[in-house]
Amino acid sequence: MAKRKRKLPKETIEAVVDGLREISDVFYFHEHESGTEGDSDDYFYEVSYTEPEDVEVAVAEFASELLNKKMITKKGSKAPSFSDVFEQIFGSDHDLTAKAQYFEGLVSEYEGYVSLEDMRAAKQVIDSMISTLSAEVKRGEDQSGKLF
Amino acid sequence: VENYSKVVALWERSLIEEQLDRYSLEQSMTEIIVFGSRSAGVSGVHSDLDVLCVGRTRAKRKTPKLDLICIRSEECLSPEWLGSELGFHVAQYGIWLKGEPWWAKSAFAAPEAVRRKRRRIAKLTENVVSSWAKLHPVFRQRFSTTLRRELQRLDFLLKNVAVPPTPILDRDWTAGVFNCDMLVESAQLRSGAHKLVRLVAMAHSTLPSNVAQNPALQEFAE
Numbered sequence: 001m002a003k004r005k006r007k008l009p010k011e012t013i014e015a016v017v018d019g020l021r022e023i024s025d026v027f028y029f030h031e032h033e034s035g036t037e038g039d040s041d042d043y044f045y046e047v048s049y050t051e052p053e054d055v056e057v058a059v060a061e062f063a064s065e066l067l068n069k070k071m072i073t074k075k076g077s078k079a080p081s082f083s084d085v086f087e088q089i090f091g092s093d094h095d096l097t098a099k100a101q102y103f104e105g106l107v108s109e110y111e112g113y114v115s116l117e118d119m120r121a122a123k124q125v126i127d128s129m130i131s132t133l134s135a136e137v138k139r140g141e142d143q144s145g146k147l148f
Numbered sequence: 149v150e151n152y153s154k155v156v157a158l159w160e161r162s163l164i165e166e167q168l169d170r171y172s173l174e175q176s177m178t179e180i181i182v183f184g185s186r187s188a189g190v191s192g193v194h195s196d197l198d199v200l201c202v203g204r205t206r207a208k209r210k211t212p213k214l215d216l217i218c219i220r221s222e223e224c225l226s227p228e229w230l231g232s233e234l235g236f237h238v239a240q241y242g243i244w245l246k247g248e249p250w251w252a253k254s255a256f257a258a259p260e261a262v263r264r265k266r267r268r269i270a271k272l273t274e275n276v277v278s279s280w281a282k283l284h285p286v287f288r289q290r291f292s293t294t295l296r297r298e299l300q301r302l303d304f305l306l307k308n309v310a311v312p313p314t315p316i317l318d319r320d321w322t323a324g325v326f327n328c329d330m331l332v333e334s335a336q337l338r339s340g341a342h343k344l345v346r347l348v349a350m351a352h353s354t355l356p357s358n359v360a361q362n363p364a365l366q367e368f369a370e
Contacts, residue, residue, distance in 0.1 A: 053268065053271040054271075057275040057291075060279070060283055060287040060290070061282045061283065063284070063287070064282055064283050064284035078290070079284070079287050079289070079290045104210060105208065105209060105211070118208075
């Protein structure tokens with residue numbers, strides 16, 4: 001069965017894209033040399049990268065902005081999760097909601113730690129969500145201002 | 149025994165709901181352990197199922213209903229695992245659905261687990277304080293609760309006691325088992341300590357009402 005396409009205001013999509021860009025900007029991966037001077041065998045590259053708490057708070061800011069603009073609502077008395085935001089806006093069966101759930105899994109810390117591999121993958125997920133939505137905004141510019 | 153049966157039923161339901169291949173999972177894993185609020189019998193209606201699998205591969209999968217962590221068998225013997233917060237918790241509260249708790253008696257709270265917890269508290273405090281004005285009241289509430297729970301977990305680790313599931317932390321907090329000032333003191337924060345004290349103190353004095361509405365916290369919104 002074909003998925004039902006929702007019609008959403010362009011302003012909502014743009015607010016989501018702007019928020020996702022801010023989350024994307026939180027990610028950094030800095031490669032630097034490490035080791036003992038004088039012994040080339042001991043040199044290796046280390047990567048310092050985004051900490052899970054940076055992403056945690058960036059996602060909260062993103063959802064807060066949408067809550068304040070009344071584009072989404074609270075989940076009962078609780079704060080919505082990242083995937084709740086997409087479920088509310090696009091629906092539970094939308095690809096973006098599935099990507100948001102995958103993102104949550106990647107950045108969920110365990111022992112205060114998220115692996116470099118998962119953090120890189122999380123950044124890619126966010127960037128692909130931005131690309132999908134930006135393309136929709138562009139496609140919808142010639143239309144009535146309603147997207148999806 | 150009653151809880152064991154419940155936990156087995158939940159695991160079997162999760163395998164179906166998450167479309168996991170039971171046969172290949174059970175073949176490749178030497179231990180399957182349910183931990184957290186479900187194993188301790190203190191879960192709520194929205195609690196997920198926490199499962200640790202020990203076997204050939206390292207992986208994790210988190211969905212609203214299942215939090216699955218897979219580690220390699222050799223890791224169970226490592227000081228990093230035995231001394232970790234999660235390893236210690238699983239050893240104390242885990243229910244083994246497959247395999248035996250052969251490593252559980254060697255688990256403890258290593259200094260590294262304490263260091264990691266202090267780092268997380270410091271970093272989260274710093275970020276929450278600097279973003280306070282942008283956060284919706286529900287997120288202010290959430291982070292106040294998160295910080296309070298993390299301080300409680302640190303307190304357990306410092307005492308070399310396994311951290312209990314979250315519902316037990318909440319119950320003990322409401323019952324006044326924890327001393328707010330001592331918890332904050334034990335975090336040994338280099339910066340932002342004052343603001344953290346305020347945040348946690350507010351969470352303590354206003355529970356179960358809404359922390360975010362407390363006028364004393366308006367300082368962060370300015």
